[in-house]
Amino acid sequence: MNPGPSQPPPASPHEPPASPAPVRTSRVLWAVLAGLYVLAFPYHPGLRSPNELCRLWQTRALVEYGTLDINQALRDYGYVGDLSVKDGKYYPSKAPLMSFAAVPLYAVLRAAGGGFRYAVPEVPLVFFSRLLLTILPTLAMLWGVRRFLNAYVSPPVADGVTVTYGLGSLAYSYSLLFMSHQATAVLLFGGFYALWRCARGEWRERGYAVAGAFAGATVAAEYTGALGVLGLVLYAALSLLWRPEPLRVRLALLGRAAGLATLGALPFVATLMLYHQAAFGHPLASGYKYLNDAAYQPWHLGGFLGIRYPDPRAFLLSFFSPLRGLFTLSPFLLLALPGLLLMRREGRASREWRTLCWLSAALLAGYTYFTSSFSYDSWGWTTGPRHLTGLVPFLLLPVALVLERLRAGRHPWLLGGAAAVCAVSILITGVLTLINYIPDLVSSALLSLALPLLKAGYLTPTVLSFWGIPQPLAGAPLLLALLALAGWTFVRLGSPEHAWPPRAVLAGGALMAVLLLGAQVPGAAHHAGDQESLRLLKAVWLTPPGKAVSFWPAPPR
Incomplete structure (x- = not known):
């Protein structure tokens, strides 16, 4: 493989112009991907999401009262969690950048709502904060990820891995939350x-x-x-x-x-x-x-800011728990392990590959040590181990390198299995992201929580819900789009250009999909904790079946 950037050969002046079909296909693909980000709104005010609201309460305090502490905001807008207290003053326990970044947005919303203290309701504040400060930056990042990958692998692999990262990893989950x-x-x-x-x-x-x-x-x-x-x-x-x-x-x-x-x-x-x-x-x-x-x-x-010696329990649960294990929810990231070996081999002849290999390996080792030595229980109520979110982008190149080698090799069964791993990651993490609040009592996030909620008609709140479209009609297009992009990813990664995957690729993909989805079954206990979690989420669901919801309700008197 050429370790440098892949450059297309110069076109002959006598060759006909390229067909515009791939361009149109690309535009449709990215439009559907952006729609899955922009339209989904998994939020339920009844849960009083502490990680999000403690930041936004500081945003309110900065604009409304000109203070860093949120004491008055707690009195005016209600109590939230994830707080620190010093000398009787309350602050978010988080680093402050997100709170400060939302200040201009809040000021504009406040002016649009009438310019008084209660002008901005909670739902539009959370929605626009997510849209402008977590969703749109991630969509811009996906463009950069695709351009980076395209320098080392073919466009089909770059496209497939970018979409898998965008929908089948923690990137999707935490873009739809106003967290850091x-x-x-x-x-x-x-x-x-x-x-x-x-x-x-x-x-x-x-x-x-x-x-x-x-x-x-x-x-x-x-x-x-x-x-x-x-x-x-x-x-x-x-x-x-x-x-x-x-x-x-x-x-x-x-x-x-x-x-x-x-x-x-x-x-x-x-x-x-x-x-x-x-x-x-x-x-x-x-x-x-x-x-x-x-x-x-x-x-x-203890230790350094809570980071101690590694704990086998924390390691195993962070990566393999049926509730929120990284590789359980995003199994395509397992391809990064053989991918690092391939990068190391490329690095023997290329300084560029060598530095990239060191970066990915060092971050994988560092984040693994961190998640294995910190309290696993602190990841609660989230999709996946949230503090590993920063690691995931740096595993994409080794994943892409494995897929590139399989596409060029003579093992269609393996290629089908690898392509299916990406598609299944989109299905699992994508469906869980449309829930995005995973109680600690649940045995299996997919089988014991997400699927029962979907069967009962509790689909994710969407922008369509605010336009008066009831559930499940408002949430069904997002599920269909998720299924479509999972299928597109499998075909894109598992087939030659503009052709359907060969039979061996289809057979390998089907077998791998059955194995991965079947591996979810043993973790589903269907115990009392599952039922309690289902009752809780149904009780606070923003858009339950048949209920209309207002995006910008009238302020309290």
Whole structure:
């Protein structure tokens, strides 16, 4: 395989122009993908989503009262969780970037709603905050992911892996929540993309300042994002130190790159430290030191910020639990393991592949250690292990490399199985994302929660619901689109250009799909916790069957 960017051969002036059909197909594909992001709105006010609302309550406080603390917001808009308390003042326990980023949006919504304190209801505030600050950035990131992958693998593989990442991984789950996890993944990938373009000589040195800005914003959005930033530092250092120039030149380049990156990160890091000083009395003291809920405090005690020695239980459940294991919900990521071996082999002859291999391997090792040494129970009520969201983009190239090799090889059964792994990932994670609130009491997220809710007509709330279309009609198009894109991904990855997959590919794919979906069955206990969780979600469901819902209800008197 050519380790450099794949460039199409120059077209002959006598050749006919290419057919516009692939362009039209691509546009339809990305329109359907964007619709699955923009139209879905899995939110239920009755759950009082603490991770989202504590940030938005600080946004309200900044605009309405000009304060960092949210004491008055709690009195005016209701109590929320995930708080820290210092000297009687309450703050979100999270890093502050998302709260501050929503301020201009809230100000515009407030003006549009009449300009008074209760002008912005909760539902439109959550919807537009997700749309502008987590959904649209992820859609932009998918363009960058596709362009990055297309430099190393064929367009069908780049397309298929990008769609699988967009719908079959934690990227989809946390784009549809106003949390920092997918925002952190977007920022980390943005920083990597800048470093990658600089390493290839496609950007000038000022690109390191861009990478530094992304890195600084990452830490300001999520403290654990510092782990991903360390991986980017390693990648930048290796890509410069392994250049063929003399050592003196390489060290000079490294020094300039470090200086530019520091300048880019400085505004975000300095602002974060000023926030810590104002809220918690010290520039290095975060809200996790002053958690309001005593039950959460043990998770962050001992070791370094709660990170201790690895625990086999935390490792196994984080990756293989039927409730929220990373590989259980997104089995296509298992392809990254043999993919790293292929990258290592490519790295023997290519400095570029070697640095990319080190980046992916280092981040996989670092995030694995983190999730194995932190309390597994702290991931609760989420789709998948949420703090691994920043890792996933850096496993895509090894996954794509495996698929590329299988497409070029002589093992159609294996190719069919690998393509099916991607399609099944879209089905499992996509369906769970349309629920997106997974109680800890559930035995199997797919079989014991998602499917029973769907059978009972409790489909995800959508924008169509706000236009008066009742359930299940409002949610059915999203499920159909999800099924269609899962099938498209299998065909795209498992067939030659503009042809149907061969029989052996279809047989291998069918067998793998049966095995993966069958593996979900043993985890489904159907015990009392499952029934209790179903009753709870049905009781708070925003758009139950036959019920109309208002997007912008009248404010309270």
